[in-house]
Amino acid sequence: MPAPGPFLRLHPNDDVVVARRPAAKGESWFEGDFGVIAGQAIDLGHKMAVRTKSRGDAIRKYGQLIGFATEDIAPGEHVHVHNLAMGDRRFEYEFGTEVMPLHRPVAPRTFQGYRRPDGRAATRNYIGIVSTVNCSAASSRFIAEAFDRELLSSFPNVDGVIALTHKGGCAMPFDCDNHRMLNRTLAGFARHPNIAAYVIVGLGCETAQASFLTESQNLIELTDWSKSGSSAVRMLTENGAAQAPLMMNIQDVGGVRKTVERGIAAIREMLPEVNKVQRQPIPIAELVLGMNCGGSDGASGITANPALGVASDRLVAYGGTSALAETTEVYGGEHLLTRRAVSRAVGEKLLGQIRWWEDYCRKFGTTIDGNPSVGNKRGGLTTIFEKSLGAIAKGGTAPLSAVYDYAEPMNDKGFVFMDTPGFDPASVTGLIAGGSNIVVFTTGRGSCFGCKPVPTIKVATNTPLYERMPEDMDINAGRILEGASLDEVGTEIFEKIISVASGEKTLSEKQGIGDDEFCPFLPGPML
Amino acid sequence: MPAPGPFLRLHPNDDVVVARRPAAKGESWFEGDFGVIAGQAIDLGHKMAVRTKSRGDAIRKYGQLIGFATEDIAPGEHVHVHNLAMGDRRFEYEFGTEVMPLHRPVAPRTFQGYRRPDGRAATRNYIGIVSTVNCSAASSRFIAEAFDRELLSSFPNVDGVIALTHKGGCAMPFDCDNHRMLNRTLAGFARHPNIAAYVIVGLGCETAQASFLTESQNLIELTDWSKSGSSAVRMLTENGAAQAPLMMNIQDVGGVRKTVERGIAAIREMLPEVNKVQRQPIPIAELVLGMNCGGSDGASGITANPALGVASDRLVAYGGTSALAETTEVYGGEHLLTRRAVSRAVGEKLLGQIRWWEDYCRKFGTTIDGNPSVGNKRGGLTTIFEKSLGAIAKGGTAPLSAVYDYAEPMNDKGFVFMDTPGFDPASVTGLIAGGSNIVVFTTGRGSCFGCKPVPTIKVATNTPLYERMPEDMDINAGRILEGASLDEVGTEIFEKIISVASGEKTLSEKQGIGDDEFCPFLPGPML
Ligand SMILES: [Ca+2]
Ligand SMILES: [Ca+2]
Ligand SMILES: [Ca+2]
Ligand SMILES: [Ca+2]
Ligand SMILES: [Ca+2]
Known part of the structure; x- marks a missing residue:
């Protein structure tokens, strides 16, 4: 079998072929008796015309329209931004006209994952620090950084302690779309199966209030930390309620250093519990x-x-x-x-x-x-x-x-x-x-x-x-x-x-x- | 002299006074014979009415309008969101009608700062890693993290190595306002007097191209690193030009690890030079x-x-x-x-x-x-x-x-x-x-x-x-x-x-x- 040529046609209706390796000027694409010779070098991934096209003609790849010729194009020419652009074509939308069910396999397959108390399946086992606002990013990171490889090596089933920090969280209308999207995102990470436990760290005066986050998103803890032997952990529960997430605001705790110390102490106490998981x-x-x-x-x-x-x-x-x-x-x-x-x-x-x-x-x-x-x-x-x-x-x-x-x-x-x-x-x-x-x-x-x-x-x-x-x-x-x-x-x-x-x-x-x-x-x- | 009362009036025309400490119901504000008794507790920083106001009346503080009463207000009432809101008042803009030159002091004063080669004055002495796009943030941070306190303790005049990372840099129209603002910001930090030297780290395929950043912002290096004895530093100069900033794209260097190693080697070689500064x-x-x-x-x-x-x-x-x-x-x-x-x-x-x-x-x-x-x-x-x-x-x-x-x-x-x-x-x-x-x-x-x-x-x-x-x-x-x-x-x-x-x-x-x-x-x- 000869080496494959430099060009690949993706669909029989296509007006272009694609270079599967850099093609030199003079290299060609053949199908049966029909052939086109490259008029110039065509880089890998770039397109060469295989049909004569006039300005305004539709150009197809994958059998689908990808745009219109902006000048006349001859076979063998490079087709790119200099001679191809989008037009104003409107689509006729159809719904459900090409629903093709897949064949089900005969036997199920499994992976080795972690099963969480509420039944969800995890692929990793992290502890998270959810930062509500940029103003609590440094504190959140300081907490995470305290758990370097050395400390974590005593807890081999814990993949790490991560600070979920960002550049937003304030200076927006309360409960606006932007705020709701941020809340959905923070909550989605907090309750992600790969996050075994988390602490929420806020500043206190931000628009993206930690309390609004937990209430509007119904965040609950899977582990009842209020029964924890650790006072460091219990200090972070809000009125000791079993299912309230652990959280603290820097302004309530009294500054960055105290917040970081309290966060570190709490997570240190959580590690043995979080480390107990086994893959199954x-x-x-x-x-x-x-x-x-x-x-x-x-x-x-x-x-x-x-x-x-x-x-x-x-x-x-x-x-x-x-x-x-x-x-x-x-x-x-x-x-x-x-x-x-x-x-x-x-x-x-x-x-x-x-x-x-x-x-x-x-x-x-x-x-x-x-x-x-x-x-x-x-x-x-x-x-x-x-x-x-x-x-x-x-x-x-x-x-x-x-x-x-x-x-x-x-x-x-x-x-x-x-x-x-x-x-x-x-x-x-x-x-x-x-x-x-x-x-x-x-x-x-x-x-x-x-x-x-x-x-x-x-x-x-x-x-x-x-x-x-x-x-x-x-x-x-x-x-x-x-x-x-x-x-x-x-x-x-x-x-x-x-x-x-x-x-x-x-x-x-x-x-x-x-x-x-x-x-x-x-x-x-x-x- | 008696202790100051709980309320402070900022301007004689004001309709409100401000609590300079939490004031209890029944505490009062007096001026001469005229007095107002708080009808309820007023928190620190909150406002109490000292004049009768009808719904729609202007309310003044600092002698300036701060909004309009949304209901009738009696003296002694708390004034806040429940009875005060902005209206539609339009301002007559005046230009330069209140330009009051300040008195010049008789003798100049100085601070102890760093004088940069181009004459600018610095208050700190950092090395920066300018990350063009979120895709180069991890690499930039890895480089910075290599310079922990221990290494820097040999260079007491260097305040630190900082990674300037962010969440943007791609998925925007090239040269749009957003791109230009990002470029101005990155360039402003790169040429900031407190940044003695910097390295630019890009991914390679991002919209916020490192080369566009340096060209459009005329970024130049103050130190001619191309004459450096360090091959690690010279590898980062673009065609060895004396004034081209040091930069690299992860995709050109061949991945994260190599980029990080090269960045660390270059900065390590820069430290002795950057450490030479003295305050004056x-x-x-x-x-x-x-x-x-x-x-x-x-x-x-x-x-x-x-x-x-x-x-x-x-x-x-x-x-x-x-x-x-x-x-x-x-x-x-x-x-x-x-x-x-x-x-x-x-x-x-x-x-x-x-x-x-x-x-x-x-x-x-x-x-x-x-x-x-x-x-x-x-x-x-x-x-x-x-x-x-x-x-x-x-x-x-x-x-x-x-x-x-x-x-x-x-x-x-x-x-x-x-x-x-x-x-x-x-x-x-x-x-x-x-x-x-x-x-x-x-x-x-x-x-x-x-x-x-x-x-x-x-x-x-x-x-x-x-x-x-x-x-x-x-x-x-x-x-x-x-x-x-x-x-x-x-x-x-x-x-x-x-x-x-x-x-x-x-x-x-x-x-x-x-x-x-x-x-x-x-x-x-x-x-
Ligand atoms: Ca502000
Ligand atoms: Ca709890
Ligand atoms: Ca994408
Ligand atoms: Ca990208
Ligand atoms: Ca240079």
């Missing part, structure tokens, strides 16, 4: 996969994303949950998702989110088209339509069971969607707040993402990246460009999900990444 | 004071803020710069500032900023009135007008020399204004980016603010706070409520500014606070 077999139906892509390139939509789609479909077939997100990156391809929606209501909720983003962008005098970054364009992605189609490939073919708002608890099984920005840390923060206990992140340029308390598996879309960043990229989907099948790489991702959920450390975990990426989406206002 | 006498005319208030209460506008106004006027009289900020907290009192503007253009720039905020709030369906926080209201502040008048008191009486946009370099001397949110970390970040080398922060509820690389002096507005948080509050302006004069406390603040600028550590510096408060104002969009 749990059906993978209880995994909630969060999917993201960042630093995408022209290969993302050909290799890593469709391979992740295979893994996603497999998890859904086993009864699990798999969540697509990044609304701005799905934009332009939402009509493909509504066709897979299990009900009109599910599809309409997605369209409502799309309209929210259009309105949000309009406020700032911009459009969602602005989203492909400098790096994206360098990697060969021209329009948001094209990027969206590549992004949606992560979601495989399963029916769309549910659509969630940012950081909303994801209680439905199956393939679901959560409304988040495309910005990776903000998106994954929302997914984790919604209950994701495992994350897979595809990248073409080389994002080094991690976000505690949930492990992130990173999948490189191309081999040069995988080889350049071997300490950051867990899986190489670039071998699809060299002949591996989507199913083969999809299976590798699926097995990695189960292994990492069972305790195998990802590369970003080995490097200690994940304390900086807690990034609640705060669309504003900041007053 | 520098005129206090080169101090750039940034002023802020957070967690305000009813005492803020009576004690700490007007006392800071005394210190601000004195610094300006010595030829220095003093910057008021927090546009949303000045809102409603901007007509007082335009009257002090040295030119119509300066006043108009402020009004343009006010209109920007009105428009920004409208986008989110809110108004600036929303700003007094839960804590503010608990402390006795009712309307944004009232809070603004108290906030403006920080700016003393000096003419308004200049008005700056967020993070814009403050090159004019005298009393100036910078457009920032009221949110403390975002505001001080803008002021430091603009060149503030000393910060004074007033607080009534007890904010524990600090922001490296600039020292922050915290002034408590009331004695109970000062006594409750002795490790966080540098100065007690609450003694004004017990009989000390504004001038006495203003002088204490002024002398503290000179002492801290000369090297005395503030309480937040002693506690190590200031790594979490770098908070560029990013009004959006985040896509």
Whole structure:
């Protein structure tokens, strides 16, 4: 069998082929008798025209429209921002017209996870410090930093103590959308199965009051710390109520040093209890996969994303949950998702989110088209339509069971969607707040993402990246460009999900990444 | 002389008096034969009516309108949110009608500062790691964390190595307002006199490209590191150009670990050079004071803020710069500032900023009135007008020399204004980016603010706070409520500014606070 040529056609109707390796001028793509010769060098992931196109003509890739020619294009020409742009085409939305149920596997599979007292399944075992406002960020971090590797080595089942700090929490109208989103996010982390216990640290005078957080979100403790032998822990209970979360405000405690000391003392007393967990077999139906892509390139939509789609479909077939997100990156391809929606209501909720983003962008005098970054364009992605189609490939073919708002608890099984920005840390923060206990992140340029308390598996879309960043990229989907099948790489991702959920450390975990990426989406206002 | 009564009238025209201590029902305020008896308990900082008012009447404090009665009010009644609200009153703006030059002191004064090679004056001596995007935050922090106290103890003149990390830098239109503001902020810190040397760490594919940052902001290095004997440092110069800043992108270097190692090696080699500085006498005319208030209460506008106004006027009289900020907290009192503007253009720039905020709030369906926080209201502040008048008191009486946009370099001397949110970390970040080398922060509820690389002096507005948080509050302006004069406390603040600028550590510096408060104002969009 001869070496594969430099170009790959993704669908028979396509007007372009994609370079699976850098192609020199004069290299060609053939299908049967028909051939096209590259009129110039075409970088990996970039597109070459295989049909004559006139200015204004539609251009297709994945069999789908990705934009319109802005000048005449001859076969063999590079197709990119200089001759391709989005137009004003309106979609006919259809609902549920392409719901194709997956085949159920014959036997269930399990992973080795932690079972929490209320029945939820965890993949890691952290203690959290929930900071309500930037003004309590330093104190929260000081508490976390007291638990270095040395101290934690006495508690081998505890993965770490993390400070969930951010740049917001005040200077906004009380109970506004921004405040509610922050509360959902903080509460989602507080009650996340991977957080065995937590302490809430506020300043005292902030808009994002700790008491409002716990009351509006019905936060309760699983462990009745009020019965704890530790006075340090009991000092943090509010009137000793069994189910009130442990919390303190710096202004009530009397300053930063006392707050930090009290927090450290309490967590030190919690460690033996939190360390008691043991991994046990749990059906993978209880995994909630969060999917993201960042630093995408022209290969993302050909290799890593469709391979992740295979893994996603497999998890859904086993009864699990798999969540697509990044609304701005799905934009332009939402009509493909509504066709897979299990009900009109599910599809309409997605369209409502799309309209929210259009309105949000309009406020700032911009459009969602602005989203492909400098790096994206360098990697060969021209329009948001094209990027969206590549992004949606992560979601495989399963029916769309549910659509969630940012950081909303994801209680439905199956393939679901959560409304988040495309910005990776903000998106994954929302997914984790919604209950994701495992994350897979595809990248073409080389994002080094991690976000505690949930492990992130990173999948490189191309081999040069995988080889350049071997300490950051867990899986190489670039071998699809060299002949591996989507199913083969999809299976590798699926097995990695189960292994990492069972305790195998990802590369970003080995490097200690994940304390900086807690990034609640705060669309504003900041007053 | 009898003990001062529980109530204080700030201006003869006022309709309310303010409690300078918690006043019980039945306690009274007298002036000559005229007296009013409290009909209920009045908390510290809260207001009691001293005149009969009908629904719709204007209510005055500081001799200025703070809102309108929403029901009939009898003398002795508590005046707060239940019977007072803002109305629609429009101001007649006047420009330069109240410009009152300050008396110049007879002899100049100096502080002990560091003189940088380009002539700028520093109060601290840090090395910075400028992170372009959240995706490089972990790497930047890992580099900074390598320089713990032990290593730095060999370099006693180096105050620390700080990672300037944030939650933005991508998923926005290239070169949009948001991007430009982030760039101004990052550049302002990079070239800040308190940052002796810096390294820029990017991911590589982000919108906020490191190369665009350095080019658009004309960032140059003061030290020609390309002549350094250290290969680690020279590796970070771009084509060895003498004045190109040291920078690296994780994707180019080949991952997080290599980036961190390279950054650590470079900074280790820079330390001996950065340690060479010596403090020397520098005129206090080169101090750039940034002023802020957070967690305000009813005492803020009576004690700490007007006392800071005394210190601000004195610094300006010595030829220095003093910057008021927090546009949303000045809102409603901007007509007082335009009257002090040295030119119509300066006043108009402020009004343009006010209109920007009105428009920004409208986008989110809110108004600036929303700003007094839960804590503010608990402390006795009712309307944004009232809070603004108290906030403006920080700016003393000096003419308004200049008005700056967020993070814009403050090159004019005298009393100036910078457009920032009221949110403390975002505001001080803008002021430091603009060149503030000393910060004074007033607080009534007890904010524990600090922001490296600039020292922050915290002034408590009331004695109970000062006594409750002795490790966080540098100065007690609450003694004004017990009989000390504004001038006495203003002088204490002024002398503290000179002492801290000369090297005395503030309480937040002693506690190590200031790594979490770098908070560029990013009004959006985040896509
Ligand atoms: Ca409890
Ligand atoms: Ca993304
Ligand atoms: Ca990114
Ligand atoms: Ca240089
Ligand atoms: Ca403030």
